[in-house]
Amino acid sequence: MGRADRLARAVRDHPPVIAARAGHRCRAGAHSYLADGRVVCWVLPEPESPHDRPLAHAVDAELALQPVPPGIDARWRLAGIPTRGRFWELWCATEILAKLADVPMVLLARRAPVTCSPVVGPRVEIHHVVTRVGEVVVAHGLAWATTSEAGPAQA
Numbered sequence: 691m692g693r694a695d696r697l698a699r700a701v702r703d704h705p706p707v708i709a710a711r712a713g714h715r716c717r718a719g720a721h722s723y724l725a726d727g728r729v730v731c732w733v734l735p736e737p738e739s740p741h742d743r744p745l746a747h748a749v750d751a752e753l754a755l756q757p758v759p760p761g762i763d764a765r766w767r768l769a770g771i772p773t774r775g776r777f778w779e780l781w782c783a784t785e786i787l788a789k790l791a792d793v794p795m796v797l798l799a800r801r802a803p804v805t806c807s808p809v810v811g812p813r814v815e816i817h818h819v820v821t822r823v824g825e826v827v828v829a830h831g832l833a834w835a836t837t838s839e840a841g842p843a844q845a
């Protein structure tokens with residue numbers, strides 16, 4: 691099974707939990723905090739073999755109906771990226787790269803958003819998938835060590 695399929699299966703088998711932030715206690719999950727006080731928690735299932743274990747996992751979530759930051763939206767549209775109706779999907783996907791590649795989001799947001807998966811860097815490749823849980827946009831990401839035959843660096 692390829693890495694994109696492993697990610698899709700992990701999201702399908704272990705969908706994120708959205709709960710009140712107060713009182714949520716867990717150590718295994720990756721977390722993202724919504725503007726309304728809830729937390730999104732994604733626990734990665736154990737891989738079938740230790741070989742398949744990613745280096746790290748991350749989740750990022752936003753309320754789909756909250757206003758978009760106009761400056762970033764304008765910049766991304768100027769860069770040729772259609773953002774209408776999907777700004778927060780692009781935002782969350784870019785946040786996944788920020789979290790897993792350890793690059794500040796302000797730097798990434800100044801450029802163009804992440805629009806494809808995986809993003810392949812010299813050491814890690816980062817796969818993401820975006821889902822919608824009611825009014826919450828959720829991006830899930832996994833980082834793996836870059837395979838030797840991977841293409842040129844993008845991250």
Ligand SMILES: [Zn+2]
Pocket residue numbers: 714715716717718719720721731732
């Ligand atoms: Zn949790």
